[in-house]
Amino acid sequence: MYLFTSEVVSPGHPDKCADIIADSIVDEILIHDANGRVASEVFVAGKNIVIGGEINSTHTLSHADYRQIALKALANIGYDGKSAFTHEQCLHPDDVEVAVHINQQSPDINQGVDQASGEIGAGDQGIMFGFASCEADEYMPAAITYARRICDKVYSYAKAHPDELGVDIKTQVTIDYGTKENFEECRPQSIHTIVVSAPCVESMDIERLRELVQGLIDNSALPANLYHKDKTIIYINPTGRYVNHSSLHDSGLTGRKLIVDSFGGYAPIGGGAQSSKDYTKVDRSGLYAARYIAKNIVAAGLAKKCIVQLSYAIGVARPTSVSVDTMGTHIASVDDDKLSNFVMQHFPLTPKWITDKFKLASPSRESFLYADVAARGQVGQADYPWEKLDSVELFKSLIK
Template identity: 40%
Template sequence: MRSNYLFTSESVSEGHPDKVSDQISDAIVDLFLSKDPEARVACETLTTTNRIVLAGEIRCKGIMDADGVLTPEAQAEIEAAARATVKRIGYEQEGFHWQHADFANHLHPQSAHIAMGVDESGNKDEGAGDQGIMFGYASDETPDLMPATLYYSHRILQRMAKDRHSGHVDFLEPDAKSQVTLAYENEKPVRATALVVSTQHVESVDQARLRDYVKGVLNDELPNGWLPGDESIFVNPTGLFVIGGPDGDAGLTGRKIIVDTYGGAAPHGGGAFSGKDPTKVDRSAAYISRYMAKNIVAAGLATRCTIQLSYAIGVAEPLSLYVDTHGTGTVDEARIEAVLPKLVRLTPKGIRTHLALNKPIYQPTAAYGHFGRQPDGDFFTWEKTDLVDALKQAL
């Protein structure tokens, strides 16, 4: 482990084209789970200049006719959910407008062969929806036990989105990106060495005014004294950012998986989260891995923790569980690996039950990260630290 180094993470706003696609896909997941808690959804979204295209595989009670074709009512609800998402984000531009964009829906029934392997039947437990590896991570760098570089990247854009939606500023448009480079000393973040913010804006805004506003946000959202000199703060480096969103760059579901997770500070299994119901272990196993890692750090058993799970399609139990505390642990990793399955059932059904995932809770996850968020009722249950006492007693 290096003690002194620079590290960088980026975030993108809710108006980034890939995030628009993620949010539409998760709006469809929520729509179907609101009708059927056992719905199966794998929804991909493409957004481009005044066009929204859905594709994927679904199974949900009451939305298809006998031939597996979506009913007209279901078609209308799906389209309405997609358009409402774009409207909430704030797109009313000539090149991408929530009301005027063309809409195409190519969702079709789930493969019977996949269903056969995943569904619970007789003595067979519910199997994983696909093979794959999933990771969870936690670090004591921030109050939310997230990597500081990503934590502040998200905060910058969340503040700007809040200012835009509230009308506090009238020159911001939805698309934006941030990037934060921090210096670490003795493995702790101590200051920013470079900051990048690119934000879509109205054509009439003065660039000096925009830069002053962004610098004010950076000063507010980073710890006191962390701001670097002006030469290391880059605001709209191209000079102009008027054409943006899906009109400027096509968006696809699942292209911002590092933004969704840990900003590169931890491994990622490769599978995207958005658009998938919780039987897909790409999503649910990544959530339970974060939950376990966060509780290990919150319990004081380590200051950093990475957890890996692996699955095979149609098989209920994970094939492997790996815990790495990066030399910061107070308990042997093998002991933790032995205890965790006794505290949390790591089958797809066990994960969904433990975290109460079969609910329409997913659209809020699709911008500003799936992790490091505050648990709120049914939302972000994987961010709870309610396993701390059980871990301490077991170890």
């Protein structure tokens, strides 16, 4: 055996609640002011929500506005007061207290970001990593792909049946590659272990809960060549009781689920979170660009997997470095040096270029909402603009 594991959490996890509330604020600002600058953090603990950070915008929000944004986000997640769980077992909106501590963005930062030429300087220094793999249709690693599918299935059921399940859900999938060589060559052999933890109402016995969740796992569109129900080790609520959940029994903080949000531990991640930040913050836009390039390289057949690293200096538009690492899986005629130089020549990768390419200044229900991205993961969803495969032919031009 050669095993690798990734975990996923649902939007109802307290950390995800914090991310979703933070990105609901980003959406609210940018929908009304495309030039708004946002870097707000959210802390959720017990019945308390604390919103802090810095915002510059022509669209001003009152304390009542922030409270309404937070409560609406919680209701969309599933904390709408309609569940069968008591006020002691999970968060109810009537109990929530919201504190707001928002400052103006420092003019020292702003003078480097909004440049007279119309260019946008990076909102901070930092490093970002994008990754892609041929292991699954989503060009994502296998473990996080299938953990997400299971989590999405259980979460959807929980939202539709609040009299049975709560929305604070965790899943975990272990892939057996058989050998290290198979791991390096992106050849998963089987799903070795599945773990699901889903809160259920006190009246539901553990046998019923496990039967219910097992059925949801079986209907999660797991590949038939990898998932073998009789062979896969499956743990469903392994402690035997999971009733108390939400921020009443945990705490949540913006940016604490970076591995869940990205590549499940298969690849390096940058030093900063994406949620809570506007598009000038390269922690966000740089990740999207790096993922886009890595995905198009793999989809073009130039490598089985690919890491793209970008780095930026605050107030400087062009990245300070660009590197491509195909981890030894590139085709013979196109090596990492050639790929790195090709990317630098053909992709400006300035915050303005990334913003215009993916329409990051214009979140909407018709394109994407940052709150939805926070809920579903920053990468790996085919409907995100940065997941498009519209540079495949350009990369294929490298093949002689």
